[in-house]
Amino acid sequence: MSLESSSDDVLPTLQANQLSLHVGQASDKGVKASNEDAVGIRIPSGLMLTTKGIVSVISDGVSTAENGAQASAISVSNFISDYYSTPDTWSVQTSSNKVLTSLNRWLYGLGQDYRDARRGYVCTFSALVFKSCTAHMLHVGDSRVYRFRAGELVKLSRDHSTSVSETRHYLTRALGMDVNLEVDYKAISLEQGDVFLLTTDGIHDVLTDHEMSHFLLGFMSKHPQLSDQQCEQFCDQLVHKSLQLQSKDNLSAQLLYVARLPSQAIDDVYQRLASKPFPPPMDVGMKLDGYQVTHIVHQSQRSQVYRVVNQEGKAFCMKTPSVNYLDDAAYIERFMLESWVGNRINSPYVVSIAEQQQAKSALYYLTEFLDGLSLAEWLVHHKKAPVEDVLRLVKQIELGVRAFHRKETLHQDLKPDNIFVTRQNTVKIIDFGSCHIKGIAEISTPLIRDQILGTADYTAPEVILGYQPDSRADLFSIAVIAFEMLAGELPFKGQLNKCHTRQDFLKLDYVSVYKLNPMVPEWMDKVLKQAMSIEPAFRQADTCEFIHQLCTPKQEGVTKVSVPLIDRNPLKFWQVTSIILFISLVISLLN
Numbered sequence: 001m002s003l004e005s006s007s008d009d010v011l012p013t014l015q016a017n018q019l020s021l022h023v024g025q026a027s028d029k030g031v032k033a034s035n036e037d038a039v040g041i042r043i044p045s046g047l048m049l050t051t052k053g054i055v056s057v058i059s060d061g062v063s064t065a066e067n068g069a070q071a072s073a074i075s076v077s078n079f080i081s082d083y084y085s086t087p088d089t090w091s092v093q094t095s096s097n098k099v100l101t102s103l104n105r106w107l108y109g110l111g112q113d114y115r116d117a118r119r120g121y122v123c124t125f126s127a128l129v130f131k132s133c134t135a136h137m138l139h140v141g142d143s144r145v146y147r148f149r150a151g152e153l154v155k156l157s158r159d160h161s162t163s164v165s166e167t168r169h170y171l172t173r174a175l176g177m178d179v180n181l182e183v184d185y186k187a188i189s190l191e192q193g194d195v196f197l198l199t200t201d202g203i204h205d206v207l208t209d210h211e212m213s214h215f216l217l218g219f220m221s222k223h224p225q226l227s228d229q230q231c232e233q234f235c236d237q238l239v240h241k242s243l244q245l246q247s248k249d250n251l252s253a254q255l256l257y258v259a260r261l262p263s264q265a266i267d268d269v270y271q272r273l274a275s276k277p278f279p280p281p282m283d284v285g286m287k288l289d290g291y292q293v294t295h296i297v298h299q300s301q302r303s304q305v306y307r308v309v310n311q312e313g314k315a316f317c318m319k320t321p322s323v324n325y326l327d328d329a330a331y332i333e334r335f336m337l338e339s340w341v342g343n344r345i346n347s348p349y350v351v352s353i354a355e356q357q358q359a360k361s362a363l364y365y366l367t368e369f370l371d372g373l374s375l376a377e378w379l380v381h382h383k384k385a386p387v388e389d390v391l392r393l394v395k396q397i398e399l400g401v402r403a404f405h406r407k408e409t410l411h412q413d414l415k416p417d418n419i420f421v422t423r424q425n426t427v428k429i430i431d432f433g434s435c436h437i438k439g440i441a442e443i444s445t446p447l448i449r450d451q452i453l454g455t456a457d458y459t460a461p462e463v464i465l466g467y468q469p470d471s472r473a474d475l476f477s478i479a480v481i482a483f484e485m486l487a488g489e490l491p492f493k494g495q496l497n498k499c500h501t502r503q504d505f506l507k508l509d510y511v512s513v514y515k516l517n518p519m520v521p522e523w524m525d526k527v528l529k530q531a532m533s534i535e536p537a538f539r540q541a542d543t544c545e546f547i548h549q550l551c552t553p554k555q556e557g558v559t560k561v562s563v564p565l566i567d568r569n570p571l572k573f574w575q576v577t578s579i580i581l582f583i584s585l586v587i588s589l590l591n
Helices: 005-013 047-051 068-083 092-113 209-222 228-244 266-273 329-342 375-381 387-406 471-487 502-506 522-531 543-551 570-590
Strands: 020-028 037-042 054-060 125-131 134-140 144-149 152-155 161-163 169-171 184-189 195-199 251-260 291-299 303-309 315-321 365-368 372-374 419-422 427-429
Touching: 020 037, 020 228, 037 068, 037 251, 054 068, 054 195, 054 251, 068 092, 068 125, 092 125, 092 134, 092 184, 125 144, 125 195, 125 251, 144 209, 152 209, 195 209, 209 228, 228 251, 266 329, 291 315, 315 329, 329 365, 372 375, 375 419, 375 471, 387 427, 387 471, 387 543, 471 522, 471 543, 522 543
Parallel strands: none
Antiparallel strands: 020 251, 037 054, 054 125, 125 134, 134 184, 144 152, 144 195, 161 169, 195 251, 291 303, 303 315, 315 365, 372 419, 419 427
């Protein structure tokens, strides 16, 4: 369900001024009959500029492949369109790699249709994605990416080619060359005034880095702050200069000038975040924007949750921020991101954000109203629940968590209080206040973002120890919850919340779940124990593998129980015993 458009205002508010570039590009076929190079730049506006950034791409079709020109054109146009179609919760690296992997396989497949390598779809590819205060470089082939800063030109990319003579070079990596693709990735911190130059080999094969640096330095001495027109003028002059030096290839260049970076002034950011007032604490019967409070569901130091009904009598849950944090910009940012995240997680096992037709007069958000009880309450009434009941609920929890992970988002606070079981026995994961969103983490902000840790009884060791967690941290939490549902108590004798150092975690004593609940099969305990390994690397690769193992009975090797001979064949036992005693007696007599 979609929120009103103002719900997305949280991202632009994190930066008082948005990123601004001045750009230009030029491409020429040179002495060749056709131009196999392709270039493209897209500068989006509004929310897309914040979440996805500015993209610049340059590509050179490999001349030994008949369809190199088509490959370069496809790679530029498709990368730009597909990159902006990826979820805005994804990081630049994840979005780009997924798009390039798909693009490479498509080009490779087109080439295979001809069954002739000379007619393949092969090209170089170099791209810069400018997001917030960082440039992300993606590179494969021998096109080049340079940065010009403080009068110095630095080559950021490396050529994926090998030389067999002074005039002959062969690519070792390119798009469409192989079914598997290895892309160079680099994140570069931006400074205002940075200049980035992208070229194909028609230019840098005839101009040395020193010559290009000298040429750019001279141009910028006349134009210290480049405009779009001047950026394009430089590219035209660079192409013309290369032609004068008798370049024998297509020639393409792009120039991008960082005119402005997002503001890092905390006061500016706070003013934008605080544009909507905090609602006051409300009692039953009070109204806000036409929603009347019928019950106070939850109150804490950080927030309030109310059951409200609209004018048609439809029930919702309303979450409001606590006035205790009225002047805390980091808290306001996190609260606003809760609805932003919830609006992007589409799963029947995650509480949905409610659509609102009218503008908000205050800071709050609505979710669907859930009728049932929390998993914490469920556990009170279902001590050592039947295995099949536990598996049915844990499967749904995993599906909900998987929806977060597909958006490159960690929940980070999975616990029974944040999991709801409806009257239809459907699980709903609630509360997005501790979520870590990879794509949002890339957006620079002057705020000191508070790292809200989950409840210690359910939180993975790496989170407590301050390491950077991944999806296996949520996996750990799911395993703890599953253990508690089966055993009727927390794992490690309930000592997780007392661990503060690595040594504390290593000293934990794991008690097998089947010892606490004999109805749990031993193979299931092994799956849970692995998922709760102190070292993330020892756990299952992801929640999908965990749930598969947990729900798939494993046939343990049949161990033959050794039954004593006296029980299996008493007569034979005494016969053998008598013979042994007789032999022992004879030996003693002979001695």
